[in-house]
Each structure stands twice: as structure tokens, then as C-alpha cells.
Amino acid sequence: MPIYLKKFQDFDQLAKTFSEDLHFTGKPVFQPTFILGCGTGQKEYIKEKLASSHGIAANLKFLSATGLLNYVLEGLIAEGDEVLLDMEAMSWKIFQLLQTEESLAVLEEVKKYCDGSEQKRMGLAVKTAQLFIKYQEEVPDLLREWQENKNKPSDWQEFLYRKLLDSEKEVADKTLSLEKLKKALEKKDNQERLRTLIPEVYLFEPEELSKSERELVKMLAEHLNINSYFLEVCSTTIANPVSSNWGVYGVNKIKELEKSAEVSHERSATSGNESLLIKIQTDFFNDSEPDRNFTAKEKDNSLLVYNSFTRVREVEALYNYLVKLVNQNGDIGARDIMVVIPNLHSYIAPIKTIFETTGFRFPYSIISRGFTPEDSFWSSLEQVIKFSEDQFTASGVYELVENKWIQEAFGFQDLDKIKLAIDRANIRRTYCGSKEDESHYSSWNYGLKRLIYGYSLGSETEIADPEDEREQMYPVDFAEGSDAQDLFRLYEFVEMLQSLIAEKNKTVTVAKWEAFCLQTAENFLNPEGWQLKKLQDLLENIRTGKSVSALEIDFSTWFFRFRELLKSEDVGRMTAGGGIIFSGLYPGVALPKKVVAFLGMNFREFPHKQIKIDFDKSNTSSNIHTDRDRYAFLKIFQNAREHVLLSYIGQDAKTNSEKPSSGVVDQLLDYAKNYTDQELTVKHKLHAYNSIYYPGDYRYFTYLANAQKAVIPKKVKEEESVEEKQDVFLFELVNFFKDPFKAHYNKTLGIYYDDEKTLRDTELFGLEKLEEWRVKQEMFDRFIEEEIEFSAEELKIEIEKIRKQFVIEGLLPLRKRGLKYLHEAWPKVTALKRALKNRAAANPKKQNLQVEIGKYVLYGEVYLTSRGEGLFFTVSNHKEKYRLEAYLKFLTLKASGTSDKLIYFALDKDQVVEKEILDASLSVEDARDILYDFIKMMKENLEELKAFCLDFGSIEEINKLQNKEDLLKFIKNKIDTYEKYERGLYPSKYFLNEHRRHNYFYSDYFLNNYKDQCYKVFEKLNQSFPA
CATH class of the missing domain: 1.10.10 (Arc Repressor Mutant, subunit A)
Structure with a gap:
């Protein structure tokens, strides 16, 4: 029977024909349908189409060519227990061979390289297995030569290959399995059994078949129907200057299959209203020269290129682009959008950050080969299982606690309080530490005991250490009520981590490491059923055969193989209705979407570069990998219906210099010039809040900024309402004047830079x-x-x-x-x-004060002498911020009628400075009026940031400032002085952020505002407490 090769211009038509072919067979629903060559996204798309047309999509068996070969051999060959070794099984086989006495005696070079390291031996075994499989496709004559050679092996690879062939029950070479299948199919009863076993095979992406896989397909086609579906994206004549460069891989591959196939074409109707994108796609498909009679419409945005500074800016620009498209086109939804990225893993974090925190939320799915470094079950499992003694630090353990899977499994509630508790308990590193060097005081074991004793006793009074009564312990009374549950959860978590580390120090069998991995997943992550099943399947791939199960290895060797397998397997799950698809750029991901975006199209990153191993004996040209990448790009590009966006990092964030894009971007832009004079490249700015995006034009716009809140007037009751008093605390007022910028960020914006600091290790x-x-x-x-x-x-x-x-x-x-x-x-x-x-005259005592000031009630604490005089003291040098703090306390004493005097003490160059604040002209009402003005300044600062910095100079210095340039120079000199002599203690990050990043002072308005605030503060201060 011939291979039925059906060519399609449109993936929807391809899926429809497949659905009709499947329906035409009339096979029972319980009989499997064998499908080869589908990518993850295509699988889901085909299932959806089948369910739509048939009402059900069941019993679809997606296989690789090797899986199909094993399935057929198992069903046809009598002995049945003979199996073709896959890459994983071959790796373990070679790993064992490398340690035999014969191998160690013969392979001196390999022995020297491994140097007794199991992990090096495993790494070499994996690389060798990959090469042997590669040789089967590309240099089968070399393997045949090794098979027929009866003399001494020429090198270590031939030695290992011939040892693999010695196995009676395992076949190391696919070509040998194909020969066995060919002989088996010479028997008529086997031919009948094959047709019963697999009535038909449906093949997608036929151009991706390797040489041996094409041979398998041809062999099966002699006895059963092979329906092959090919998405044609360019002409086989490949004369177009661009498609000839991008399509050569697929064209050459499909020509090989056409020699033994019955070919049919299914053409799609072309759109009458051509955009720039559709015109270019039509040229590529028809292999035509540019049409000089066509000109793209003005502001034709069907094809755009974004040039950004960073990955984050790329994703931000993409988000804005998509929001605008959806707003302007009511027929475009999240399911109509696909984003393709050559290096997907490095974009996971920006994607999650931006698409999950912005105002307009798009549903999305990420399709990746292997697990991604996002906060997923698989990355979490890797994070836990590789946890080592060196990572037993404050930040190392807290990083695990932050993981959402661990949070849910252990029930952690308040991460901020956990972080603060770790810091308060002086937990820095190690589980136990040593008493000899006092490192146990900063250990996890000791710190958690301090927290638990503090909670139990409700006090921080020193106690005798229950485990060593000669030692004193200082409990940390940190948590109350239900908050303490997190401490006990943290204690349990840390104890389990310590047990995990102890287990990993053993040398046990592969089967026991498998059980250890499953137990760790259940203990730490509480996985869903499908994830646990997938993990079990992955572990079974490692443990191929009894000989491997019983093999004793250390943890590092087992984990090396487990992690490599995890990276290579498709462990993700694409949920139905997953919205926008984010995918890597590789064969098998082309889908018909109205909007297709390509991110990370950077020079040297796409097409991917292949590094050839020194001991690789194949003659493969590196160009074949480059051609394959370009062809995958072309297939995805040609499947875009309405819009294509290409994005790359074209500007250096540090030097602002230009960076080149991928060659495919340059080629596409050059080709587009045949149809438009418009500039298709949009150069984005470094920051999303740049003024160019406000209000924005058709190229520069943003939907990231928070919308301004509408001011809704409150309905006032007709009857007289009593105004409630507002509580104000003296320490809050003091902290405001010390740093108005910090107060505004904390109280109004909810930003706390101090909380973002990392734990000390x-x-x-x-x-x-x-x-x-x-x-x-x-x-x-x-x-x-x-x-x-x-x-x-x-x-x-x-x-x-x-x-x-x-x-x-x-x-x-x-x-x-x-x-x-x-x-x-x-x-x-x-x-x-x-x-x-x-x-x-005696030890000072603390006095609580309460003062009613208009609509405010001020609460505070001030120390008093035995004679009732106020006291202020600081161990710091005499500075403006302490002078103002003392003055505010003096005003509170005066306003409350407690005292007319405050005595000020400070250490100035280690000498005691003593001063009196005594203002006879100041009445109680005057003190209250001044406090009211200061409280009003603080409240206004919550609405609009006030330009004021207490330590920046006197009124005399400020009066010299004539314009904003003077102010900027003045501020710069002050900042440089503080950073040089005060080691960055002041001004704060909040001030520096406004000054350096937001250009807060770049206007005459803020200069006047700054002067005004300084006058209000210093005039009153200097009157009662001169500098």
C-alpha cells in the first residue's frame, strides 16, 4: 500500500481532514488510534477538533517512532521479551559497563577521565548513548563496520558498542530491530497480526522523520494504511529569496518521503483583503517574487518589530500590544494568541510577574519541553530534593518556605512574620552549629528553641537552657495566638530537611532512591494525583530493568540522571481553554492563531547554536540544526492569521548601545520594504513609565500604569454630624520628619524597602x-x-x-x-x-502623655527627671533629626501642661552634649498650634509627596538656592558627603529613588515646595532650640 501524503496550506483544514479520515474508517471507539509526530499544543488542538466534530476524542495513542517499533515487535515476535534499548536504558547499560573489570583494564583513557567519580561516569554514559543513537541515523555504516569487526576494537566507543550488542535480551541498535521486523513481516500470519494490532497509522510532521523512521514507515505501509498530514508552508521550488533560506530543511525532507507516497494537495481560499502580513505569507507559499503593484496601507500593523532593553521590557511591551489588540478587535480573544520564544525558560519569571499582576488578566498556558524554572511542582521537587547542608542558611530555608507548593503543603500563613522571626531569633546558618566557636547560637535548632520558649513563656526574660542548665537562654516572645502555628510548622519543616540531608549521605540502590524521591514529593509538596503518576512514570524510566534497580549508587549520581531526565521529558500539562499559549520555538508547535508573537529573537540566540562533542564521529553539519530552526520559525509564521509581532533585545541597558537581532528578523524586515516605506521597528524605552507612553500614540502606549481613582463626593447627611477624633502617635510624627519620603512610600504606596532585604546567612x-x-x-x-x-x-x-x-x-x-x-x-x-x-538626681522614669489638638489626639512617651523636667537623650552624634525629635517632645510636654523645660543630651565625638529647651514666650496654646501645623504637614504628605529632607541644611543654605539647577547640585553634594562619611546611612532608599529614578526635583515647582517645607520646620525649631 502507498503512503498517503496529504498536503495542506491551513492547519484547520488539516485537522478537519484528519477528523473525516478517522470517521471514515468506522473503527470502534475502544480501538486505539495510533498517531505519530504531534507536539503538545497540536495534540490538544486535534483532540478539541475531534471532540467538536465527533462528540468524543478518546483512545488516541500518541507515540514516537521508537515507541511504535517496540510496540510492533512486542506484538509480533514470539520471544517478545527482547526490547530495543532507548536512550535512558542504554545510558544505564553503558554506566555499568564502564565499571566492569574488563572495561577498567582496557579503557585507560576513560578510567583516567572518570577518576573514580560516579557522576562523571554517568555523564559520559549519557553522552555516549546519545551518540550511539545519533550514529544509527547518520552513520549506520560505521556501526555496521563495528558489528562485523572480529579484531580488537579500535577505540573505547567501539569497545562499548560491541559490549552492548552482546546482550541476548536487549537490542542496542534500531537498525537491527528494523531488520528483525522486516524478517518477521515476511510471514503472512505476522502480516495479519500486524493489521489486527495496528489497522492504520496517522502521521503528522512527516518532514521530521529520521532516516530509520522513514524506513519503518515504508515497511509498515506495505501492509497497512499510513495517512500522513503535511503542513505546506512554501513551494518545493524554493526560489523566493527568503523562503529558500528558511524552508530548505522541510522541502528536502518531504521530497524523500514523496518518492514512495501518493501525494494530494488541499488548497485554502486566500483572503481578498490583503494586509502586509498576508501578502508576505502568500509570496512565501507561492514562491513568487515581490509584487511591485502592491503597497501596504498606512498604519498597517499586521507586522511589527519591537526593540527593547531587557526581557522584562519585552514582556511588558508584549502585554501592552495584546491589550490594545483585544480592545480594538472584538473578535480576538486569549485563545487566538500564541507567543513563541526560542529560550522560553529565561522568560518564565517575567511572564508570570506581568501577566499575573496587571489590571487586565489574560488566561495563559506555558508549553515547554521539560520542566520550567517557574514555581511549579517539578521545579519545587528539584529545589527540595537537591537541598544540601551548605544551603541550611536563613535565606536558603526561607527560599523553600516561600515556594507556593511548600506553603500549601505545610500551611504556612504569614511569610513576612516568618522572615522577621528568623531574623529576630538570630538564625543564620547550620542546623546545630558548634558550642566551641559559639556558632550554635546562630543555628536553626537553637533559634527555633528561643522562639518556641518565648511563645510558651510569654516573656523574654532570661532562663536556664533546659538542655544545659549551665547556659542562659534568651527567649524571643514574637508570636501570639494563631500566629504561633507558623513557628511550629517551621520547626517541623526544618526537622524534615535535616532528615532529608541525612538520607542523602547514604549509598543505596536505584530502587531505594526512587522510593526516597516519591516520599520526599509526598512529604514536602503534597502533589496532585496526575503529578504523582507522572513522577512514578519518570522514575520507572530511570529504573529500566532489575539490574538497574539493584545497582547501588550515591545520591549525586542518581540525582544527576534524574534531573537530566526531568529536563528532557514533557512533564507539563496544558489545560483545556488555557488562553494564550507560551511555547518554545521548535518543530511541532505550529498552530493557526490570529496573533503570533515571537520574543527573544536575539542575535546568537536564534537559530540555536550546536556545540559538537570532541569524540563525535558523525559527519553532521551544524547547518542542519540551523536550517531546522529556521524551518520551524517559517511554519509558525505562516500559520499567523492577522498579526505577527517580533521582539528582540536590541539596546544595552548599561551602555545604551545597539544590539543586533536574529538574522530572520533582518531578512523579514528587508523583504517587507518591498511593500512599505513605514518604519516597522518600534524602539522601546528603558522604563515603562517614560513620558513617551503618556498619553501615547499608535506605536507608544501603555496599560501597565494604575488608573487614577475617581474622586467620588460623599453624600453629606442633612443632620449635623460629630467629627471623630483622629489618633496620632508622637513616634509616627517624629519618623515622618526624619524621612517624609519613607513615610509616603510606607503609608500611601505600601512599599517597604527594608522588608525586601535578604536574610543574613x-x-x-x-x-x-x-x-x-x-x-x-x-x-x-x-x-x-x-x-x-x-x-x-x-x-x-x-x-x-x-x-x-x-x-x-x-x-x-x-x-x-x-x-x-x-x-x-x-x-x-x-x-x-x-x-x-x-x-x-535619680534614674529617669518614662511618662505617657495625651494631648487633644483640634481634631487630633496626640499620644506619646517622654522621660522625666525626679523634678518633672523632660529628658531627651541619644547615643548618636548631635544631628538635626535628633534636635527636631527633642523639639517635638518638648512641644508635647508643653501642650499637655506637664513641663516647660526639656533637657537634651547627645554624644558628639564621644563627648556628652547637654542643652536646654526652654521657651518662656511659648504658651500652651502656641505649642498646640505648632503641633497641629506639623501634624497637618504629615497628613498632607500622605496625599502628595512633600519635598523635605531634614539633614540637608539650614535656612541660610536653602536661601542661596535660586533655581532647580542649584537645588540639584546642592542635593548631589549632600548625597556624596553622606555616602562618603556616613556609609550610606542617609538619605534613605526612598529619597534616592525619587531623586535618581523618578527625577522628582527636576522642576521649579519642587524647588519652591522644598523651600516652603524647610521654612515651616526650621523657623519654629530655631526659635525654641537654636542650632
Whole structure:
């Protein structure tokens, strides 16, 4: 019987004909339909079409050519237990052969390379198996020569190949299996059995068949029907300048099959209203020269090229492009869109970030070969199972806790609180640590105990360590009520991780590693049923045969093979109605879509580059892989119905220099010039908020920015309403004036840069300026209401007690390094404490204050002397922010009628500075009015960011600023000074973000606003508390 090769211009027509052919056979629904050559997306598309026309799509058996060959051999050959080794089975076979005494004695070169490493041996076995399968297709004469050679093998590859052939039950060469099938089919009863076993075969993507696979198809076609469906995208004459370059791979391949096939053509009707895209597609298909009588319409956007700076900007631009298309074309939906990316894995994160966080949500599916590094079950399994002792750090464990699969499996609720708890408990690295070097204080085991004891006791008072009563422990009272459940979940999770690491240190059989993997998946990830089944199937692929199951190997070797297999397998699942399809760019993904976008079309990234192995004996040209990639691109391009977008990274984000695109982009743009003078390339800006996108034109537009909220006037009741008092806290007011930018970001925008910092994974080795200040502050707070007079021996004991507590709490480096900082800080702290005691006559006491100021109620705390005078003290240098803080506390004392005076203490160059704030001209009502104005400034800042930075200078300096250029220069000098001498402590990230990224100060309006805010603050401050 001939092979029926049916050619189609349109994939819909192809699917329709396949459906009719299947219906025409009249086969029972319970009889399998054997289909070869479909990609994942095509499988789902064909199932959908069959279900639409037949009402059901069942019992479809999708096979590879090797799978079909094994299926036939198993059904025909009497002994039946003889099987063709696939790549995985062959890899394990070679892995075992490389360790035999005979191999070690003969293969000196290989022995030297492996050097006793199981992982190197496995890597070499996999590469060798891949080559042997490649030789079967490309250099079968070489294998035949090795088979017939009765002399000593010429090299190590021939030695291993001949050893593989020695197996009685396993066949290492597909050509040998084909010969066995050919002999088997010489018998008439086998021919009948074949027709019963497989009545018909349906073949898609026939141009992708290898030489041996074509031979198998021809062999089967002698006895049963082979229906082949070919999506024709260009003429076989390949004379068009572009299609001749892109289509040569498919044309040459299909010509081979046509020699033994009965060919038919199914033409599709062409559209009467031609766009630039359709005209180019028609030229490619008909192999015609450019039509000089055709000119594309103005603003024909059927073909566009986007030039971006980064992958994120590529995806943002794609999102905007799709939203606009859907808005303008009511007949385009998410299911009509396909996005193809040569290097899909590197785009997963941007796709998820943008398509799942923007206002208009598109449903989408990702089709990938192998698992993707997105937050999926498969990547999560890899992340857990490869977790090692070196990763037992604060950030390493927290990264696992953040994983959505682990969150759901363990029930973690509040990740922010878990992160804060880890930091508060000084958890840095290792599970246990060592008491000798004090690293156990920063271990997971010790830190979690501190958290649990803190919750149980409800206090942070020091206790004796229940496991060693000679040691003191400082519990961390962090969680209350249901929040504590996360601590117990975290404890269980960490204990399970420690057990997992212990298991991985063993050397066990492959079968036991399989059980270990399944158990890990169930314990840590709680997989769905289909995922667990898929995992079991994958593990069975590793454990091919009893000899492999019983093979003892270490974890690293087993995991190396498991991960490689996971990467090569199709473990994703495309759900029905999956919306936009994101796919890699390879054969078998072409689908009829109204909109097709190509991302990542970068120079040197597409077509893919193939690196040939040094010991590869095939004569394959690297051009064949390049031709195959171009042909896959052409098939997808020709299946676009209305719009094609090509995108690449064409601008360097650091240097702003130009970067080239893939050759296919350049070729397409050159060809398009035959039909249009329009510039088809859109050069996008580095940032999505660039002013060019607002309000936007037909090329530059954005849908990413949040829409402004409509101001809806509230309906006022006719009857008089009582205005509720608003609570304001003194610390909140102080923090606002210290950094208005931070207050606006935190309170209005909900952005907290401090929360985004990564957890520290090591103990402190030294203290930065901020950390030195914290140690002094903690010491001072410890003794603020206590005596500090100690004998020399008592002081030594007290210092050691403080040192150990601070080490446990993560405030100091270990051992002598930490002791040095305490000895340096102690004299400064005691000097400030003595000055306070001398002035206050006794230890100061904290007083709670409450003041009604118009519609606000201000709450605060201020220290008082025994005589009722206010106190303010800081272990820091005398700075503007502390001067203003003291002034606000003075105003609160005055407004509440508590005191007319506040005494100010600070350390300036390690010397105690003492000042009085006493303003006899200030009345209680005046104090309340000033506080009201300050509170009003804070409230206004929540609505609109106010330009004010307390540490940036006096009124005299500000008065010198005449224009925005003066202001920018002034700010730059201040920032440079702080970064040089203050080690980046101030100004904050929030200020720098507005200054450097958002150009906040680039206007005269903000200069005037800045001056106005400074006058309001400094005028009152200097009147009562001169600088």
C-alpha cells in the first residue's frame, strides 16, 4: 500500500481532514488510534477538533517512532521479551559497563577521565548513548563496520558498542530491530497480526522523520494504511529569496518521503483583503517574487518589530500590544494568541510577574519541553530534593518556605512574620552549629528553641537552657495566638530537611532512591494525583530493568540522571481553554492563531547554536540544526492569521548601545520594504513609565500604569454630624520628619524597602556604623533605669553577660571581636548615663502623655527627671533629626501642661552634649498650634509627596538656592558627603529613588515646595532650640 501524503496550506483544514479520515474508517471507539509526530499544543488542538466534530476524542495513542517499533515487535515476535534499548536504558547499560573489570583494564583513557567519580561516569554514559543513537541515523555504516569487526576494537566507543550488542535480551541498535521486523513481516500470519494490532497509522510532521523512521514507515505501509498530514508552508521550488533560506530543511525532507507516497494537495481560499502580513505569507507559499503593484496601507500593523532593553521590557511591551489588540478587535480573544520564544525558560519569571499582576488578566498556558524554572511542582521537587547542608542558611530555608507548593503543603500563613522571626531569633546558618566557636547560637535548632520558649513563656526574660542548665537562654516572645502555628510548622519543616540531608549521605540502590524521591514529593509538596503518576512514570524510566534497580549508587549520581531526565521529558500539562499559549520555538508547535508573537529573537540566540562533542564521529553539519530552526520559525509564521509581532533585545541597558537581532528578523524586515516605506521597528524605552507612553500614540502606549481613582463626593447627611477624633502617635510624627519620603512610600504606596532585604546567612564579623550605634543604644537602654557602678570584677562579669546576650541576639561578632566593641562602647554609655543621673538626681522614669489638638489626639512617651523636667537623650552624634525629635517632645510636654523645660543630651565625638529647651514666650496654646501645623504637614504628605529632607541644611543654605539647577547640585553634594562619611546611612532608599529614578526635583515647582517645607520646620525649631 502507498503512503498517503496529504498536503495542506491551513492547519484547520488539516485537522478537519484528519477528523473525516478517522470517521471514515468506522473503527470502534475502544480501538486505539495510533498517531505519530504531534507536539503538545497540536495534540490538544486535534483532540478539541475531534471532540467538536465527533462528540468524543478518546483512545488516541500518541507515540514516537521508537515507541511504535517496540510496540510492533512486542506484538509480533514470539520471544517478545527482547526490547530495543532507548536512550535512558542504554545510558544505564553503558554506566555499568564502564565499571566492569574488563572495561577498567582496557579503557585507560576513560578510567583516567572518570577518576573514580560516579557522576562523571554517568555523564559520559549519557553522552555516549546519545551518540550511539545519533550514529544509527547518520552513520549506520560505521556501526555496521563495528558489528562485523572480529579484531580488537579500535577505540573505547567501539569497545562499548560491541559490549552492548552482546546482550541476548536487549537490542542496542534500531537498525537491527528494523531488520528483525522486516524478517518477521515476511510471514503472512505476522502480516495479519500486524493489521489486527495496528489497522492504520496517522502521521503528522512527516518532514521530521529520521532516516530509520522513514524506513519503518515504508515497511509498515506495505501492509497497512499510513495517512500522513503535511503542513505546506512554501513551494518545493524554493526560489523566493527568503523562503529558500528558511524552508530548505522541510522541502528536502518531504521530497524523500514523496518518492514512495501518493501525494494530494488541499488548497485554502486566500483572503481578498490583503494586509502586509498576508501578502508576505502568500509570496512565501507561492514562491513568487515581490509584487511591485502592491503597497501596504498606512498604519498597517499586521507586522511589527519591537526593540527593547531587557526581557522584562519585552514582556511588558508584549502585554501592552495584546491589550490594545483585544480592545480594538472584538473578535480576538486569549485563545487566538500564541507567543513563541526560542529560550522560553529565561522568560518564565517575567511572564508570570506581568501577566499575573496587571489590571487586565489574560488566561495563559506555558508549553515547554521539560520542566520550567517557574514555581511549579517539578521545579519545587528539584529545589527540595537537591537541598544540601551548605544551603541550611536563613535565606536558603526561607527560599523553600516561600515556594507556593511548600506553603500549601505545610500551611504556612504569614511569610513576612516568618522572615522577621528568623531574623529576630538570630538564625543564620547550620542546623546545630558548634558550642566551641559559639556558632550554635546562630543555628536553626537553637533559634527555633528561643522562639518556641518565648511563645510558651510569654516573656523574654532570661532562663536556664533546659538542655544545659549551665547556659542562659534568651527567649524571643514574637508570636501570639494563631500566629504561633507558623513557628511550629517551621520547626517541623526544618526537622524534615535535616532528615532529608541525612538520607542523602547514604549509598543505596536505584530502587531505594526512587522510593526516597516519591516520599520526599509526598512529604514536602503534597502533589496532585496526575503529578504523582507522572513522577512514578519518570522514575520507572530511570529504573529500566532489575539490574538497574539493584545497582547501588550515591545520591549525586542518581540525582544527576534524574534531573537530566526531568529536563528532557514533557512533564507539563496544558489545560483545556488555557488562553494564550507560551511555547518554545521548535518543530511541532505550529498552530493557526490570529496573533503570533515571537520574543527573544536575539542575535546568537536564534537559530540555536550546536556545540559538537570532541569524540563525535558523525559527519553532521551544524547547518542542519540551523536550517531546522529556521524551518520551524517559517511554519509558525505562516500559520499567523492577522498579526505577527517580533521582539528582540536590541539596546544595552548599561551602555545604551545597539544590539543586533536574529538574522530572520533582518531578512523579514528587508523583504517587507518591498511593500512599505513605514518604519516597522518600534524602539522601546528603558522604563515603562517614560513620558513617551503618556498619553501615547499608535506605536507608544501603555496599560501597565494604575488608573487614577475617581474622586467620588460623599453624600453629606442633612443632620449635623460629630467629627471623630483622629489618633496620632508622637513616634509616627517624629519618623515622618526624619524621612517624609519613607513615610509616603510606607503609608500611601505600601512599599517597604527594608522588608525586601535578604536574610543574613553568616554571623557578624565586624560592625558597620549603624550596627555600632545599635550596640551602644541597647547597652544604654539596658541601664537607663538601673545603676551602673560596678567593681572591676563585677564589671568583667557584667560585660561578659552582655556580650553573650548580644551574641545570642545577633548584635555582636563572636568571641574577642565582639568583646572589643563592648569595651569601646562602655565608657561612652556610662558617661552619658552619669550626666543624666547628675542632672536628673535619680534614674529617669518614662511618662505617657495625651494631648487633644483640634481634631487630633496626640499620644506619646517622654522621660522625666525626679523634678518633672523632660529628658531627651541619644547615643548618636548631635544631628538635626535628633534636635527636631527633642523639639517635638518638648512641644508635647508643653501642650499637655506637664513641663516647660526639656533637657537634651547627645554624644558628639564621644563627648556628652547637654542643652536646654526652654521657651518662656511659648504658651500652651502656641505649642498646640505648632503641633497641629506639623501634624497637618504629615497628613498632607500622605496625599502628595512633600519635598523635605531634614539633614540637608539650614535656612541660610536653602536661601542661596535660586533655581532647580542649584537645588540639584546642592542635593548631589549632600548625597556624596553622606555616602562618603556616613556609609550610606542617609538619605534613605526612598529619597534616592525619587531623586535618581523618578527625577522628582527636576522642576521649579519642587524647588519652591522644598523651600516652603524647610521654612515651616526650621523657623519654629530655631526659635525654641537654636542650632
